[in-house]
Amino acid sequence: MEKQIVFMHTQKLEEGGYPDECPFSSRRGGKTLATIESLGLLDEPQIRVQPPNAMTIEEALTFHTEAYLDVLAQTSKGVHNFKALKMGLGTPDCPVFKDMLNYSLLASGGTLTGARMLMNGEANIVFNPHGGFHHAHSGTAGGFCYINDVVISAKMLAAAGKKVVVLDLDAHHLDGVQDAFYDTDAVTTISLHENGKTLFPGTGHENELGIGKGRGHSINVPLPVGTFDDVYRYAFMQVVEPLLEHLSPDVLILEIGMDGLAGDPLAHLNLTNNVYAELLEKIVALNMPMLVVGGGGYNVRDTVRGWALCWSVMTGAVQDEMALMAGMGGVMLQNTAWFGGLRDRTLLSHGGYRDEVEKEVNRVVRFIKDTVFPMHDI
Secondary structure, three states, rough: OOOOEEEEHHHHHHHOOOOOOOOOOHHHHHHHHHHHHHHOOOOOEEEEOOOOOOOOOOOOOOOOOOHHHHHHHHHHHOOHHHHHOOOOOOOOOOOOOHHHHHHHHHHHHHHHHHHHHHHHHOOOOEOOOOOOOOOOOOOOOOOOOOOOOHHHHHHHHHOOOOOOEEEEEOOOOHHHHHHHHHOOOOOEEEEEEEEEOOOOOOOOOOOOOOOOOOOEEEEEEEEEOEEEHHHHHHHHHHHHHHHHHHOOEEEEEEEEOOOOOOOOOOOOOOOOOOHHHHHHHHHHHOOOOOEEEEOOOOOOHHHHHHHHHHHHHHHOHHHHHHHHHOOOOOOOOOOOOOOHHHOOOOOOOOOOHHHHHHHHHHHHHHHHHHHHHHHHHO
């Protein structure tokens, strides 16, 4: 039986949502869908678009506190006070907007809907570009995140007896997810992100390893400013690939925020989408059920192209790329009129910081190999 691959989307997520002045755009998922549709990447019978079921309050309560959800509900109706502010609501990175709670439950519900489809064998890969709210904590909002769909979905899968690994490639550390599972081995978190010394939320240092039963199940690869494709690939191959092969999860939750791309206005990495596509090919080749969420990405155009390229990898269309390039004479048109136009140009310059970046990443990789790998008998 062919892999069943699902793109999670509904037009309701294009209506309302985050205010226009907010760096987090509610329109990225719809733009990604339009792009992949224009490229014929929805045409195979095993691929479909699925509307999500909104998460219920009861489901949200499996992680979030009742007090927080009550305040979130009141704030959504226009009641904003100091209590809400203390919970992170009404700040520049968690703005208050109309129907905020229901919007968040619908966007996060796409991830939970996808988790159920994987658990029931209805799909092999589910992509919810509207999800990935990894900064939300049980009682506070943070970093554009109100309802933590990653935690809630991982908890549901773990409760069903599934071995779950969360792999987060967003430029920002998954602080809310790590905290939720810091003292348990039920869910392992692995994160490649910009060093917390230079980027929100300031966490995710390599010595954050978990506590108690969770020790060794929080794995962080903090990356220096200016990290480029070659060294990012090295960190992945040295740390992530052996861990995934050894842990062999029943379900992989993968966050593919595109804020690591060069030129993203909120982060300081120097990646191209080519490295995301290359590494995603390796992940897909492991042939495990995958729940993929969007996360960050604040240059909307680059984020849409990156996610569309990743979708082509998930669906196997990337394998036809060389044939397409041959048909076009190898000319890179730099648009989405054909598949090759989704790829970034190679960045040849590293601004004279290559040696410093490589030295720091080598140090972190060595620390993980010396400290974490023995905990997993690797």
